[in-house]
Amino acid sequence: MGKDEASEKSRRNHQNHSANSYILTADIIVMLPLSENIASVPPSATMAMNNKSKEMSAAGIDVISLAVGEPDFATPAHITQAAIDALNRGETHYAPSRGIPELTNAIAEKLRRENNLAYDAKQILVTSGAKDAIRITMTACLNPGDEVIILDPAWVSYDPAVKIARGKPVHHHLNENFQVDESLFEAITDKTKMIIVNSPSNPTGSVLARSSLRLIADACVDHDLYCMSDEIYEKLVYGKEHVSIGSLPDMSERTITINGFSKAFAMTGWRLGYLAAPTSVIPYMDKVMQHSVGNVTTFSQWGGVAALTGDQTCVEDMRKEFEKRRKYVIGRLAGMGLSTAPAEGAFYAFVKVDGDDNAIANKWLEEAHVACTPGFAFGSPGWIRMSYAASMERLEEALDRIEKVL
Numbered sequence: 001m002g003k004d005e006a007s008e009k010s011r012r013n014h015q016n017h018s019a020n021s022y023i024l025t026a027d028i029i030v031m032l033p034l035s036e037n038i039a040s041v042p043p044s045a046t047m048a049m050n051n052k053s054k055e056m057s058a059a060g061i062d063v064i065s066l067a068v069g070e071p072d073f074a075t076p077a078h079i080t081q082a083a084i085d086a087l088n089r090g091e092t093h094y095a096p097s098r099g100i101p102e103l104t105n106a107i108a109e110k111l112r113r114e115n116n117l118a119y120d121a122k123q124i125l126v127t128s129g130a131k132d133a134i135r136i137t138m139t140a141c142l143n144p145g146d147e148v149i150i151l152d153p154a155w156v157s158y159d160p161a162v163k164i165a166r167g168k169p170v171h172h173h174l175n176e177n178f179q180v181d182e183s184l185f186e187a188i189t190d191k192t193k194m195i196i197v198n199s200p201s202n203p204t205g206s207v208l209a210r211s212s213l214r215l216i217a218d219a220c221v222d223h224d225l226y227c228m229s230d231e232i233y234e235k236l237v238y239g240k241e242h243v244s245i246g247s248l249p250d251m252s253e254r255t256i257t258i259n260g261f262s263k264a265f266a267m268t269g270w271r272l273g274y275l276a277a278p279t280s281v282i283p284y285m286d287k288v289m290q291h292s293v294g295n296v297t298t299f300s301q302w303g304g305v306a307a308l309t310g311d312q313t314c315v316e317d318m319r320k321e322f323e324k325r326r327k328y329v330i331g332r333l334a335g336m337g338l339s340t341a342p343a344e345g346a347f348y349a350f351v352k353v354d355g356d357d358n359a360i361a362n363k364w365l366e367e368a369h370v371a372c373t374p375g376f377a378f379g380s381p382g383w384i385r386m387s388y389a390a391s392m393e394r395l396e397e398a399l400d401r402i403e404k405v406l
Contacts, residue, residue, distance in 0.1 A: 041160045045377030049361065053371035064398040066387045067371040069202060069347065071266040073321075075303075076314040079265060082306030086299035095295040097286055099126025099274070103301045106308040107274050115231075116247040117257060119276040125285050126296050126304070130232045130260035130273035131157060136292075137228050137256050137275060138165035140284035146193035151180065152379035153341075153350065155202045155230070159379075167193070171379055178204050178341055180212035184219055194226040195219065197245055200233040200345025203378045203385040205326075207240040207344040217248045220255075226281075227255045232273075233346040235264035235315050238323050240344045246276075253278045263346075264315050265307045270300050322347045325388040325395060332399045333386075336406060341383075349386045350375070357384050368401035 049067040057063045104124040111117040127133040144166040150158050152173045162169045172187040199208035220227050234242045246255035260273030341350035353360050361374040375383030
């Protein structure tokens with residue numbers, strides 16, 4: 001066999017081998033079992049309800065969606081302009097994994113000024129939204145089997161975030177006033193690693209009192225636990241005081257503070273958040289960032305700088321509008337004979353219902369064409385979460401429709 005003939009035969013064999021490998025690989029992908037860990041994680045009930053409402057809308061049905069926690073306002077103009085300016089001057093390259101210095105410095109200053117938290121800029125990590133900050137926290141802090149206490153009713157993604165990091169969620173219900181009491185200590189075992197705090201709360205809108213935060217802090221100090229404090233709704237409080245648990249005595253070195261820009265600045269699509277963590281923890285978090293997202297979109301970070309350092313009137317204007325809507329929604333619900341959890345913050349009414357909350361939420365969607373999220377998704381059957389992040393006109397129409405099908 002000549003050299004050219006041998007080469008051609010080798011080429012054909014390689015092609016056949018490659019094709020067969022592709023087919024074999026495709027077959028293997030179909031046949032191989034996928035992650036049992038991820039299989040145990042349920043899909044987001046919030047997203048499921050929102051997707052169902054969008055399908056109905058696409059079919060020509062006028063659905064009012066109150067299922068998702070997203071401000072209906074546009075991002076303030078000075079923030080958008082800062083990102084445009086950053087694009088125009090070429091801020092389109094990789095950024096440091098922890099965030100651009102201008103933003104980490106602005107975050108550290110904000111936390112010092114507003115939250116009484118003494119973090120250095122080196123203790124800040126800019127993330128792709130607060131949800132990403134939670135993912136990074138769990139990945140960096142948990143070992144397989146570590147227990148994380150979640151205070152129910154709780155946001156739908158805390159439990160999956162713990163499971164994905166191979167931790168074990170332990171659900172502990174708040175009391176009838178949606179506060180913490182001494183029973184918290186009964187949930188702690190020798191495997192407990194962390195307690196999650198979310199105040200103001202999604203889904204209830206309740207704000208944890210200083211006494212509740214002090215009990216959590218005592219539990220963390222006494223049992224050497226971390227505390228992850230999700231404070232994404234801190235700017236949206238109504239007649240209550242927001243307190244960062246990391247500012248309490250002995251808590252700065254065991255608290256991971258999570259926050260972001262989505263709720264206060266109407267920047268949900270920007271995917272911009274941050275965490276602040278003890279010096280012993282932040283290098284682990286940075287490694288997770290380096291080997292996953294890498295860095296947050298550079299020009300978006302300049303929007304974050306403008307949000308924190310610019311005029312804050314826009315934040316208060318949005319808060320006042322939410323407060324107006326809150327008063328209307330809670331009043332209308334009360335007039336229908338429906339009670340709610342203390343709506344002291346965020347932009348949710350957590351409504352007590354008689355019967356199967358999932359069935360009732362689906363009835364509201366199918367008969368009234370109003371989408372809300374059933375309480376079982378938050379660990380609280382018998383309740384329904386209703387967002388009032390919608391115009392007054394749409395809220396009035398939504399409540400009129402619900403009243404007709406009660």
